[in-house]
Amino acid sequence: MKFKKKTIKILIALTIVLGSGFVFFSAFELNKPTQKEVRVSLPSKPVLLPKQFGLHVDSFNVHKKTVARNQFLSNILEEHAIDRSAIAKIVEKSKSVFNVRKISAGNPYTIFTYKNDPQRAAYFIYQPNPVDYIVFDLRDSMRVYTGKKDVTKKTETLASSINHSLYDALQKNGGDPLLAMQLAEIYGWAIDFYAINKDDWFKIQYEREYVDGKPIGPGKIQSAIFSHKGKELQAYYFQPDSTTKGGFYDEEGNSVKRAFLKAPLKFSRITSRYTNRRLHPVQKVWKAHLGTDYAAPSGTPIIATGSGTVVESAFTKYNGNYVKIKHNGTYTTQYLHMSRRAVKRGQNIQQGQVIGYVGSTGLATGPHVCYRFWKNGKQVDALKQNFHETIPLSEEFLAQFKSSIIAKQQLLASLKLDDNDDLLAASTQANELEEKTAF
Template identity: 45%
Template sequence: MKKLGLLLMMMLAFVACNDDEKDQAVKEVKEKKLPPVEKEYGFVLNNYEVVKDTIKSGDFFGAIMDKSGVDPGKVYEITQKVTDTFNPARIVAGKKYMILKAKDSAKTPEFFIYENDKINYTVVALGDSIYAARRKRPVTIKKREVSGVITSSLSEAMQAQGLSNLLVYELSNIYQWSIDFFKLQKGDQFKMVYHEKYIEDTIFAGIEKVDAAVFKHSEKPFYAFRYLTDSISGKPSFYDSEAKALQSFFLKAPLNYSRISSRYTKRRFHPVQKRWKAHLGTDYAAPYGTPIVSTANGRVIASSYTSGNGNYVKVQHNSKYTTQYLHMTKRAVRTGQTVKQGDVIGYVGSTGLATGPHVCYRFWVNGRQVDPYRQNLPSAKHIEEELKDEYFAYIEPLKEELDQIPYKNI
């Protein structure tokens, strides 16, 4: 019996040792960390050899492919098959791209991914099945509230809170006919309810929309509410707390400018021709390539070039009003094309008789060239009487939300 008991004890000890060894082995497997799964553009990057780069000046699609080991015949085949979706001849310097290669000895390129912008990208399949597809990154919309106070400028007030300068553009655009942003006063206050776009919930991708705002300038509150009245165009406008349009029939300026470098005058010393002559336009200084927009709806009656005007566009808005935009580096519209207020018609340059980048904005009333700043220009259409009750019901909760946001003080 003693021998049997001793044998049982030895067997139990052996089993216990085996169990301990198994537990230790399981523990070691659990503790061994696997590489994190990396996903981008809908691909699991762990499955590929990944090349990330940026299009440089002088780069072209064929050269990029050649550097990655794609022969010229294959490049030609790809170009012919994907041009309707992705034009390889129009890749732009500064844009990011990625090449995914197979994890084989040849590291065969399988996909070329071109980032059109932060949200949109194009995937070009380079294998046996060649195709191109436009895709979007997942975007999350987040609602925000902000309050600020002016100490020196609107941009500094935004920067003080770590806010995007895009909000400066949004507020300037909303209030461009109500408030002169070059004459803001210290202590002026603003509040906004707006939405931001985020890629994959973390990467800021711009402003989606502004729902409502109030700007207290010289102690007077200017309310603004985004509201859609034209279901055909689908383009909302901003109205105040009395259902009056904040937008004018004409925009105050054809671009976001840094300064007015020369105003309308009957007598100005021309910096190129070196003589005194009338300057029947308003010059807005801005960096090369700044988008120039039509200040009102209309039809392009000229998109051309002359030695004096450089690249220019002329827009007829109705039988009474016509505008012209001079010295563009590039025109974006053609003669006969219909444009809406805010549509890009060209880009700031210095073509023609110009000493630096700017747009000369000219304005005609009944065929006579005038100073737009001295005109009593028509306002945009207010909300019609029969729609006001619906409008007031819509803005009521927005106004309450704005009013509950505390103003910031200096």
């Protein structure tokens, strides 16, 4: 009996202990802090507000205009609620940055006006060219500073046969006709651009600059092939290093530059060639014409076909204004009928330098230049002279040059010519160099 009572007491005690433990642990679980869901807010991507000239356009009304004739900074700003004292102050501040008198008709400008006062200008921005701009801050700070637009450079290509003229071929294929001037400078020693054949063709690779998606300038030719009278002439621009002047070289590394250019004008037309018998247009008698006549508008620049020293710069009854240049012990050239001369006797001049301007002085019926050429004291036909002397790259740069033109040669070779009369030749854009620079 005692044993049973003792057992019962033990069981009761055990039950109490276990129950207490259960309550304890249950309470512990109940009191345990619940895990809450934590939301981490990541920083949002910053919103890029649109800018023009480094200014947030959403903060202002933006007005784009063009400088009109007889329009100046003062009357532009007066139209936008800037009084004369403020104008005088901003002009004074601009003196060390930009001369406001150089604001020219036809150039663009932009006015930023306040949202709450649409007539009043906060900024005036003038663009003298597509890249540079001048900011006139008209707020209380009153300051003037300059900036530059981003310039994107692209490498473009163009290929065409010539069915009418070089200018026409370039223009109809989307190229700037001014590229013709560069081709004339590159190949002036070898090609008579006044006698381009219908079967001639060209392929060029050139670097062009863009601002706001629009091209600025014709671009700079980097490599070219010109086929003239069935002969293909290659030219690649190469600058060995930053201390050496760059130039154009053929595929063997020889300079394309020669002692003499083919003609004293960039573009014109031959009206009379070298001959021993010609009916003189003024005197109406048959006589020799020991020169080549190039017709061009009056005032067209005449360039020296080779480097040398001016031995004569004068006026005579028949020659009109003329210049004579001695190039060395073998060659001398003369340029007649100028409207005016640009060099003096004894002056040293360089190939391609302007020495005068086309006119019709002396015995002439219209504006042209008569180009004469002496070899060993005897007048000869300039167009029949061949000058093969050239300056090759030095050995230290030759391997570098040949390596640099491989890709250019492959690119030019891949360009296709279209021989139809519409001249819709292959015009492609390649190797876009999205190289943005402050220029």
